[in-house]
Amino acid sequence: MEKEYKNTIVKACRKMLNEDLVKGTWGNVSITDGKKIFITPSGYPYDKMKEEDIVVIDYKGNILEGLKAPSSEWKLHVAIYKARKDVKFILHTHPIYASIASVTMEVIPSLIEDSAMICGPEIKVAKYADPGSWELAENAVKALGNNSAVILRNHGLVNVGESFNEAFVSAKVTEKNIQVYLEALKLNREIFYIPEKNMKELREKYLKFYRQ
Ligand SMILES: [Zn+2]
Numbered sequence: 001m002e003k004e005y006k007n008t009i010v011k012a013c014r015k016m017l018n019e020d021l022v023k024g025t026w027g028n029v030s031i032t033d034g035k036k037i038f039i040t041p042s043g044y045p046y047d048k049m050k051e052e053d054i055v056v057i058d059y060k061g062n063i064l065e066g067l068k069a070p071s072s073e074w075k076l077h078v079a080i081y082k083a084r085k086d087v088k089f090i091l092h093t094h095p096i097y098a099s100i101a102s103v104t105m106e107v108i109p110s111l112i113e114d115s116a117m118i119c120g121p122e123i124k125v126a127k128y129a130d131p132g133s134w135e136l137a138e139n140a141v142k143a144l145g146n147n148s149a150v151i152l153r154n155h156g157l158v159n160v161g162e163s164f165n166e167a168f169v170s171a172k173v174t175e176k177n178i179q180v181y182l183e184a185l186k187l188n189r190e191i192f193y194i195p196e197k198n199m200k201e202l203r204e205k206y207l208k209f210y211r212q
Pocket of ligand 1 (some may be wrong): 026027050092094155156
């Protein structure tokens with residue numbers, strides 16, 4: 001199982017690089033089994049990443065396995081896993097539209113049904129804090145709530161899921177929803193929103209049926 005987790009992280013790194021969700025060595029990925037956290041090492045190139053480069057830490061940040069330092073954002077991962085027992089996978093990326101939202105917005109409504117289902121009714125921007133700090137981790141947990149996406153102010157995007165696939169699709173759908181919102185705002189026309197009642201139902205439907 002541990003080998004499988006490490007392999008999933010390596011694949012996730014390649015995928016987020018290939019799909020332009022990150023540039024360089026920024027961003028990070030982790031999986032938890034409820035006790036240990038398997039996380040990408042700090043500042044190591046994704047295209048060179050191998051299973052043995054993945055660092056294993058406990059919920060206090062102690063290194064249990066690995067020769068490299070864990071991602072500098074390990075506190076963010078610990079805080080989310082502690083707050084959300086349904087989350088097994090975390091993907092932190094720096095894509096372009098979420099980055100634009102991170103410097104201009106407080107909250108982005110889910111305008112399209114896929115975002116309403118997988119991300120939740122809205123995507124909030126967490127209050128600014130220093131990268132790698134407990135303060136950033138707490139701000140992110142607060143703004144994430146029960147949704148699957150949160151934006152870090154002047155920084156990037158975090159997506160969570162019960163699997164890699166769910167967190168990855170959440171990241172892609174978040175980006176699309178923000179792009180739709182930004183383009184729609186430019187048209188200077190009335191924007192139609194999903195009614196609150198339907199929004200709630202879409203999310204419930206997703207959690208109940210699609211997640212299985
Ligand atoms: Zn980052």
